[in-house]
Amino acid sequence: MLPNSSSISLLISNILIPIAVLVFATGFFPYKPFIPGLATYQSLEYGDPPEAPFDKVIFMVVDALRSDFVYSVNSGFSFTQSLIRSGVALPFTAHASSPTITMPRVKAMTTGSVPSFLDVILNFAESDTTSTLAHQDTWLAQLKAKRGGRLVMYGDDTWLKLFPETFTRADGTSSFFVSDFTEVDNNVTRHVPEELNASDWNAMIMHYLGLDHIGHKAGPLSPNMIPKQVEMDRIVEQIYHAIETKSHLKSTIFILCGDHGMNDGGNHGGSGAGETSPALVFMSPKLKSIAKKKQSPTVPLSAFHYYTLVEQSDIAPTLAGLLGFPIPLNNLGVFIPDFLPLWNNGNDRVQLLLRNALQILNIVKMTFSQQAFDNPFAKLDCSDPTSSGTELACKWRRVTDIYRGMEGFKPKPESILPALTAFCKSAQSIMSSTASNYDVSRLLLGIGLAGASAAFALIHMLLDPKTITISATGTQYSLVIALYGIMMFASSYVEEEQHFWYWTTSFWFMYLGIVESRHSQTGLPKKSLGLLLFHRIVVRWNQTGQKHAGAPDIAHFLLSYPVLIWTLVISTYLTLSYFVYRDYVRRLTGDFERAMARLSVAWLSLVAIFFKFAFVARDAPELLGWFPESGVEWLLLLPLVKLARGIFAGCFFGVLWLGYWEGMHIRTGQPAALAQSLHNLLSLIILTQTRTQNIPLFFIFTVMANLIARLPLISFQRTLSIILLTHTSFFSLGNSNAISSIDLSNAYNGVSGYNVIAVGILVFISNWAGPIWWTTTSNLISNQSLALDDVRRKTKENDRRNGKNWILREREHLASLAERASDENVSPSPQEPNKTISTPQQFLFIHHVALLTFFTSVSLLAIMIACTALRTHLFIWTVFSPKYLYAMAWCMGHHIFINIGLGGLMWWVGKMDIKTKKRA
Amino acid sequence: MSSTTTVTRPTEPSTIALPIEPLATDFAKIYIHIHPFLLLSLYIYRFDAIVGDPVSTLPTLLVGSVGLQLVYILTCLPPTTAGTKSNPPMLAKIGLKKKRTKQNEQGYGDKVIPAVLSLILTALLGVPLIYIFVVLFGGPLTTHFLHTFFCAAHIAFLAVLPLVYVFGVDSGRWRELAGLLIPLDDVVGGALGTVFGAWVGAVPIPLDWDREWQKWPVTIVTGAYGGYVMGKLLGGQILKGKVIEI
Ligand SMILES: [Zn+2]
């Protein structure tokens, strides 16, 4: 047994990890308090608010409608472009800030505020009620509060979740399958004619998803893109025509916009110019009086920047002015000045902006404590404003000074408007960059806790010096940790983290080659060379990161040869089925029992394979082009949810049966048999949660794990192998440190309705499939190494041959293994090498966990320090915030639940195997 | 791998070879120190041209490097596996068909043939083998054939050529090298340094500086040359005779 104090320090270290993660997260992603309630008009000297030119709004969101899709020469929006040319449409590029995913963007457009990064997490936990806008002030709430306000909504059900009980009529669509380009949109379009005839609503919201799906599926240059744009343009034409002709729609402002754009790969989430530049068009015959005729199609001023650039949050206050309601309380947007000419009276224009400024001032005052916001006589040094608070106070002072100078009279619009605009604009940019919102004391506390966790892990290692040895492996382990920590401070290495793991893993395999060479008869390290070759294939499977995203890779190559990919996928499934089948048959003796086992395994495998086929028939039908059409139709009839549940249930009962059998019987056939059987069943779940083109990777992983298990390694070397391979496999499956690479395609397998926990677990399994697989590969972490079996077999062979030279060499070999075994806490006796071999090499799980814990806590510490030190840096939202989210998943999900939880279970059942063997 | 934790192994004459001693001539004693820096200077002199146009500059540089390497092996190294009695000097035998008693006093004529044979072996076996390893370690497979080929050629003529010259076709020595059971010396140090340097050379490639010199294979070749010099310095001088503990 280990000394207690060292175990306790390891325990403390692991308890501190989740605490540190959460404490730091609350400081780094602060929950932004919002002002509750609905805004009402303040009374101003200017009197009643100016009359609104519009009384209805049609808000048409086309998901991922990038600016160039509407404005460029290669656009399908020819009717919309003709409206821009004739001066009844005002075109803008609306800057969408990162994270560019739908839910935070809808929040920004409706509240006018800038959603915190926390909304990213909430976006994935969609049904979470804290993320709804039911209690927040939005232009929807304001329009509903108006007399006779009724709202209707068709399209993406994000809106229904954000605005529960808001809409009079609604029909939500959800995007389960990105291959669905038509149904999601027809579901919206079919409601348009009747709603255009109805006169009972004052806001109609539509959210089309098809264009976004096309992007995700095949990128912005997909052949489906232009036809989809033409389809959307037709709807614009239909609606605009109705506004022109129907009298109840004559005062309707019609808005066409994207919630975000997309990058060249068709994905979004980050802050590339393509992702942050959606189009925004205001249309109405009434705009003819103010809109200057603009050239269309046109060329961008800079990348994806067409016409005037506004913020997405500006939509809320602009609608407030156009439709005549108070600006939502939490708004940081600025009324778009291009619309001011709609009001002929200069004082009306001033009043609009003044109300906007007063509303923003309200929020500014909650953040900055400067006296000058309330007291126009407070001392204020504006010659060189040092803080952003002072800067804003000075901008506001200019406004109050102008009013004071007028001594009760209203200032001229041309003198006061620029001052108001200047204040609003800088308040918007300062308040939007949440730099001031970090809770630095929490950040430092989080760093302290992570540091303490690392220190306790280190104390454990010092108290239990067998954990880490001063050896080449120890040096490499320390170097990996040190280099990884340093790397976290360079944004491009964070973006391209995969290179680090690919690079270190290839070196590690070369090192294993040297070890193997010393132990092999010929000196040729065949297994390590094999590992190096498979590693090269694995790293090329999916191009990931930022720089080379979308570059050719094996997965894309396979996607163009469907028959080949299916051959590989089915081979992987059949191999795994054979393993599972073997696990059962080995334990059974009776013919009937064996036949039953054969049947149930065959049934389970068939369900798993048919699930993949049925899933692909919906998600990527192009992969079934070689399949008879009637077969595809039959696949489409298969119930996906039930099939997935069948797989999960089959695996669950398989585990139960194994546990029951092992409990009833003492004898097992092979070392670590139960652990390996559990791993095989888990692999079936992992394959279910893996994208089709990645499934063959697990076949390669199986071969690699067997090669490593046959190498003469000490447990430290096996642990380091697992650290390297968990990370390599994570990135080789196509993951990266960007939000846009999160794979949600398998999030709803077996789930009907919204179940946050189930969806969360499924998303985690499908994104961490590689790391989970490698962690539970009991060949590596279990107590029995196949290498020792090999040696034992060879010794027997050699005894038979009785060649003198051979025995001598083998003795040397065994002596060196005994030397290694001394690292393993087993007392070796060099005089009796055979005894060492027959004693099961004890794999001390606690050493394994200690090494993993130290790696986890040091890397967490490095990421936290990087995030804190670079928190004012430009890359904080684009690179480091997503990285911290991933670090959270690695530390909490992977380390605590997989490394310790699942790994511990595997080790425990592995240990049971040894005991039963001893008893036998 | 840690080159820092080197310790001398207990001498086991049957398994552990002796480090290669350079020839005892005055010229060899001086040139063995100058040689790596001559190579490095030549590389630095051509660096801008390599960055500008690797495919046409790397082969011309290769001619110069191979020339310097030939001078080095001809003047400084014994063309046999000197030091272990059990291993006959294979290449020297092939070339001469008779044995000399004092290897250090061999004439240049006796060395030219082994040198030429090593050159051919390196070109025919070493370069393709290194090419395969460069690809296995992440080098491009489907593009940049010439870039990778010349990169491999540079690594091969830096690392493999001297090894072939002193090891010949003695499989025992090569096997010891594969298991790193060989003491460090000028040749082994240079070879390991070249390989290690080439591996480290991949580090700057992912950085977003968008410089020309970040392009394949400039950093790899630079790493190889730097590693060669460092390896020679460490293996031939500071850590000479030690075995890397793995
Ligand atoms: Zn979207």
Ligand SMILES: [Zn+2]
């Ligand atoms: Zn999308």
